[in-house]
Amino acid sequence: xxxxxxxxxxxxxxxxxxxxxxxxxxxxxxxxxxxxxxxxxxxxxxxxxxxxxxxxxxxxxxxxxxxxxxxxxxxxxxxxxxxxxxxxxxxxxxxxxxxxxxxxxxxxxxxxxx
Amino acid sequence: xxxxxxxxxxxxxxxxxxxxxxxxxxxxxxxxxxxxxxxxxxxxxxxxxxxxxxxxxxxxxxxxxxxxxxxxxxxxxxxxxxxxxxxxxxxxxxxxxxxxxxxxxxxxxxxxxxx
Numbered sequence: 001x002x003x004x005x006x007x008x009x010x011x012x013x014x015x016x017x018x019x020x021x022x023x024x025x026x027x028x029x030x031x032x033x034x035x036x037x038x039x040x041x042x043x044x045x046x047x048x049x050x051x052x053x054x055x056x057x058x059x060x061x062x063x064x065x066x067x068x069x070x071x072x073x074x075x076x077x078x079x080x081x082x083x084x085x086x087x088x089x090x091x092x093x094x095x096x097x098x099x100x101x102x103x104x105x106x107x108x109x110x111x112x113x114x
Numbered sequence: 115x116x117x118x119x120x121x122x123x124x125x126x127x128x129x130x131x132x133x134x135x136x137x138x139x140x141x142x143x144x145x146x147x148x149x150x151x152x153x154x155x156x157x158x159x160x161x162x163x164x165x166x167x168x169x170x171x172x173x174x175x176x177x178x179x180x181x182x183x184x185x186x187x188x189x190x191x192x193x194x195x196x197x198x199x200x201x202x203x204x205x206x207x208x209x210x211x212x213x214x215x216x217x218x219x220x221x222x223x224x225x226x227x228x229x
Contacts, residue, residue: 004157031214042118042204042219043158056214090157094215101146101165101208101215105157 002027004093004106012112013081021076021109025093031055032074033103034066037088049074050096078111086113116141118207120220128228133177133192135223137205140186145207147188148217149179152202161203164188166210175199200227 005024013019025032031050035043045058049068063079072093078085088110092103121136139145146165150158162173169181175198179190188205202224206217 033214033216035217035219040222042206042221043217045216045218048214048216050214056212056216058216092158092217096213102160102163103215103217105150105159107155107157 004091004104006091006106006109008109010110014114015081015083017081018079019081021089023091023106024073026104029093029095030072031094031096032068033092034076035090037090043090081113083113086111116145116207116218118205118218118220120205120223122223124224126226126228127195129197130194133195135190135203137188137220138186139207144183146210147181148206149190150204150206195227197227200225
């Protein structure tokens with residue numbers, strides 16, 4: 001059973017560029033959440049998708065947007081990249097129906113903005 | 115609003131000694147509580163969770179945590195540290211009323227295990 005997968009593993013971008021990160025949830029999961037983990041800090045919630053709609057959003061600007069596809073996979077898009085966007089971006093999946101409140105995390109995408 | 119405080123950003127423990135990582139929460143209602151572990155260059159792995167059942171929760175790799183409402187704490191312990199326990203540990207909370215289970219994390223505690 002494949003767990004949560006993310007691509008790419010690493011990414012280097014220049015300030016002002018745009019980036020798209022991808023996530024495939026664990027089999028059987030229908031909800032995808034994205035977190036940003038800056039160096040030396042705990043993950044911060046960006047937003048969450050269920051049934052292809054954004055359900056909750058953390059304190060992140062509109063430059064951060066996302067999408068969920070019918071197969072439950074998800075993308076995180078960041079426009080007009082800033083140096084401060086450099087971080088590990090983690091995707092987590094869960095099952096709303098399971099009510100276990102467990103989120104399973106992928107290995108993350110390390111984004112470096114130069 | 116809820117928050118999580120992890121006391122001690124770095125903890126050094128000898129192999130075979132007790133591991134104790136402290137987590138205190140602030141919440142208007144008793145939250146759900148989680149401990150995650152992160153190994154270098156990896157994602158987060160769930161160690162254990164408290165969701166209003168037994169207050170003493172046993173997790174993987176010999177870890178356990180006790181929910182103490184009166185102290186608003188959820189400290190993580192392991193009786194005997196192994197070298198493989200060297201990692202970063204995060205305490206997280208979510209609201210029971212939040213069916214989406216959004217997690218709020220503490221800043222993390224880096225554990226170093228010395229021979």
